[in-house]
Amino acid sequence: MVEHRPLLKFVSHAVLILGAIIVAFPLYVTFVASTLSLEEILTVPMPLLPGNRFFENYAQVLTAGTTTGSHAAVGSMLFNSMVMALVVPLGKISISIISAFAIVYFRFPMRNFFFWMIFVTLMLPVEVRIIPTFKVIADLGLLNTYAGLTLPLIASATATFLFRQFFMTIPDELAEAARMDGAGPMRFFFDVVLPLSKTTMAALFVIQFIYGWNQYLWPLLVTSEESMYTTVIGIKRMIVGSDAANEWNLVMATAVLAMLPPALVVVLMQRWFVKGLVDTEK
Template identity: 60%
Template sequence: MVERRPLLTVLTHLTLVLGAGFVALPVWIAFVASTHGPSDFLSGLMPMWPGDRLLENYWQVLSRGESTAGAPPIGLMLVNSTIMALGIAAGKITVSLLSAFAIVYFRFPFRLAAFWIIFLTLMLPVEVRILPTYEVAASLGLLNSYAGLIMPLVASATATFLFRQVFLTIPDELTEAARIDGAGPMKFFRDILLPLSRTNIAALFVILFIYGWNQYLWPLLVTTDASYYTAVMGIQRMVAVPDSEPLWHLIMATAILAMLPPVVVILLMQRLFVQGLIEQEK
C-alpha cells in the first residue's frame, strides 16, 4: 500500500514541474526566436517573448527556404524526411518480423548461428560500415534517390531480437492448434502472430520512425541533389553558412516545423506505444 504524505506529494509534483520546464524551455526559446527578425539577435540579448514576425518567418521557410544556404523550402524537406522515416520504420519492422519468425518457428541448419550473427551486428553501427555501404549504394545507382536513403538502413538486429523474444512467449499449444486446424506457416504468421504483436509493432514503429527522422550522416553522403535534402540536413546547412551570419530566426522556424511530425506520431500512437513497452504477457 502506498502511503499518501502531503509533503511527498508536493515534492513529487514540484520535481515533475521542474523537469517539464527544463525540457520545454529550449523549445520555447526556439519558438520565440522564430518570431523575431534577424537584427534582434545581433545585439546579443535573447528575447523571451514572441515577436511580430511569426507569419512572415514561417511563410518564408515554407515557400522559399533559405537561399544563401542552398536549403530548399522546409515543406519539401519535411516530405523527404517523412518518406525516409516511414520507409525505414516499415522496412525494419517487416524484415525483422520475418527474420524472427524464421528463427523461432523453422528448423534449419545453423539457425542459432544465423541469429547470433544478426545479433552481433549491433556492434557495427552505420558509422563503422559507412564506406562499404556507400560503395554498394553507389554501385547499385541508389544515390540521390529515396531507395538510397531507405534501403541501406532497413536491417535491424535490435528489432529482430525483440520480435524473437515476443514469439518465444507465445504458447506452443497455440502453434499446435493452428497446425491441427490446417493453418500454413504464413496463415499462422498473418492471423495469429501479427495480431499478438500489434502493441510491440506500434512501440517499435515510434522508436524507428524517430530514428529514421533524425538520420544525418547517411543522407548527407547519398544526396547531393537539393530535392532530396531532409529536414536535419537542411538545418545543418542553414547553420553552416560560409561568409555570413546564420539567419537564426529562419533556422529556429525550420527546427520548430521539423519537430512537429515526430510529435504527431508519438501523440497518435501513445497508447499502443506505452502498452508495447510494458506488456509482458500475451
C-alpha cells in the same frame, strides 16, 4: 505509496516542475526565435516573447528556404524526411518480423548460425560500416535517391531480435493448435502471429519512426542535391559561415518543423502503446 506528507509533496512537485522548465526552455526559445526577425534575434538580450513574424518566417522556409544558406524549400525536405521516417520503420518491421518468424518456427540447417549472424551485426554501429555501405550504394547508382536513403537502414538486428523474443513467448501449443486446424505456416503467420504482434509492431514503429526522422550522418553522405535533403540535413545546410551571416529565425522555424512530426507520432501512438503494455493478449 499512500503517504500524506504536504512538505514532501511540495518538494517533489517543485523538483518536477523545475525539471520540466529546464527541459522545455530551449524548446521555447527555439519557438520564440522562429517568430522574430533576424534583427530582433541579434539584439542583446534576445526578446523572450514571441514576435509578429510567425507567418512570414514559416511561409518562407516552407516554400523557399533561406537566402544566405541552402535554397531548398523545407516543404520538400519535410516530405523527404517523411519518406525516410515511414519507409525505414515499415521496411524494418516487415523484414525483421519475417526473419524472426523463420528463425523461431522453422527448423532449417544452420538456423542458429544465421540467428547469431544477425545478432552479431548488433555490435557494429552504423559509423563502423558506413564507408563500405556508402561504396555499395554509390556503385549501385543509388546516391540522391530514396532507395539509397532508406535501404541501408532497413536491415535491423534489433527488431529481428525483439520479434524473436516476442515469438518465443507465444506458447507452442498455439502453433500446434493451428496445425491441427489445418493452417499452413503462412496462414498461421497472418492469422495468429501477426495479430498478436500488433503492439510490438506499434512500439517498434514509434521508435523507428523517430530513428528514421532524426537520421543525420547517412543522409548527409548520400544526398548532395538540394531536392533530396531531409529536414535535419536541411538545418545543417542553412548554417553557413559566421554567426551574423545566418538567418537564425528561419533556421529556428525549420527546427520547430523538424521537431513536430516525431512529437506528434509519440503523442498519437501513446495510447496504443500503453494499451499494448497493459493487456497482453497471450
